[in-house]
Amino acid sequence: EQNVVSGIAYSRDEAKVTLVKVPDRPGIAASIFGPLARSGVNVDMIVQNIGADGMTDMTFSLGKDEIAKATAALEGEKAAIGWTDIVIDDTVAKVSVVGIGMRSHAGVASKMFNALAADGVNIKVITTSEIKVSVLIDRRYLELAVRSLHAAFGLEQEPAA
Amino acid sequence: EQNVVSGIAYSRDEAKVTLVKVPDRPGIAASIFGPLARSGVNVDMIVQNIGADGMTDMTFSLGKDEIAKATAALEGEKAAIGWTDIVIDDTVAKVSVVGIGMRSHAGVASKMFNALAADGVNIKVITTSEIKVSVLIDRRYLELAVRSLHAAFGLEQEPAA
Ligand SMILES: C[C@@H](O)[C@H](N)C(=O)O
Numbered sequence: 001e002q003n004v005v006s007g008i009a010y011s012r013d014e015a016k017v018t019l020v021k022v023p024d025r026p027g028i029a030a031s032i033f034g035p036l037a038r039s040g041v042n043v044d045m046i047v048q049n050i051g052a053d054g055m056t057d058m059t060f061s062l063g064k065d066e067i068a069k070a071t072a073a074l075e076g077e078k079a080a081i082g083w084t085d086i087v088i089d090d091t092v093a094k095v096s097v098v099g100i101g102m103r104s105h106a107g108v109a110s111k112m113f114n115a116l117a118a119d120g121v122n123i124k125v126i127t128t129s130e131i132k133v134s135v136l137i138d139r140r141y142l143e144l145a146v147r148s149l150h151a152a153f154g155l156e157q158e159p160a161a
Numbered sequence: 162e163q164n165v166v167s168g169i170a171y172s173r174d175e176a177k178v179t180l181v182k183v184p185d186r187p188g189i190a191a192s193i194f195g196p197l198a199r200s201g202v203n204v205d206m207i208v209q210n211i212g213a214d215g216m217t218d219m220t221f222s223l224g225k226d227e228i229a230k231a232t233a234a235l236e237g238e239k240a241a242i243g244w245t246d247i248v249i250d251d252t253v254a255k256v257s258v259v260g261i262g263m264r265s266h267a268g269v270a271s272k273m274f275n276a277l278a279a280d281g282v283n284i285k286v287i288t289t290s291e292i293k294v295s296v297l298i299d300r301r302y303l304e305l306a307v308r309s310l311h312a313a314f315g316l317e318q319e320p321a322a
Pocket residue numbers: 022023024025026027028029030048056058274278282283284285
């Protein structure tokens with residue numbers, strides 16, 4: 001089918017919070033996002049991969065200006081959630097390739113990941129949706145990554161303001 | 162703001178493939194999805210959380226009828242990709258809560274995760290997009306999970322065919 005990549009979306013001032021080694025059993029995800037929701041934290045990506053030895057990591061992304069609110073929300077929840085460590089990284093940017101009618105994400109993902117690899121940009125986190133493949137990368141590579149992705153997908157880039 | 166959850170989407174016959182402990186350096190994601198794209202594998206979710214000790218896990222989901230094509234595509238790529246193990250799980254279903262105008266995913270995620278927790282359903286993988294929070298769960302809990310999510314979000318459920 002025709003894969004139409006319509007654009008590159010990005011957000012510069014992102015951060016990620018990872019709760020390292022939380023128990024991988026029912027109720028834990030709820031115990032993390034309940035407090036975040038109640039504190040009005042603006043959570044964007046939520047990423048959980050499969051676990052090992054009954055544990056897994058939980059990562060969420062948010063604007064870097066939300067970090068204080070997120071850590072305040074999670075303070076005092078360590079016993080309820082049971083994380084081993086909490087890693088806060090405010091050095092990331094989010095970049096997404098937006099496509100309409102992607103039957104499979106493999107083609108768009110492969111082209112996106114190749115462009116980033118060619119720049120030597122490490123991909124820290126990946127999530128997908130029907131219309132997007134999104135990654136978190138080191139913020140200092142954002143402009144380079146966005147230029148390379150426009151070129152890889154044959155898109156005109158808006159001139160910088 | 163008003164969170165409008167418009168529906169629950171689900172896909173019963175899903176599978177996940179996890180490449181365990183791949184090197185977390187530029188080019189690895191490209192080396193995984195290049196072969197999958199060339200073989201025409203219909204990849205849905207791609208999930209990568211942050212790494213540790215220079216390694217991370219890469220998981221992708223696909224229809225269970227695509228597993229043979231995916232494993233064939235990756236055969237012979239072990240040296241190039243460098244995974245420690247490959248875990249294939251054809252017992253999962255995908256469930257998503259679809260919402261319009263979710264400014265933060267925390268509220269919808271928290272309600273979804275609480276509903277699944279109340280059923281004792283373990284959440285194996287989580288990804289998000291602007292309009293969806295998606296999870297992979299054990300397929301045998303799919304009907305229970307879909308009913309509980311309709312109830313939690315006050316949605317009418319279509320009668321089963
Ligand atoms: C880790 C977390 O997602 C857990 N599996 C739960 O169901 O809540």
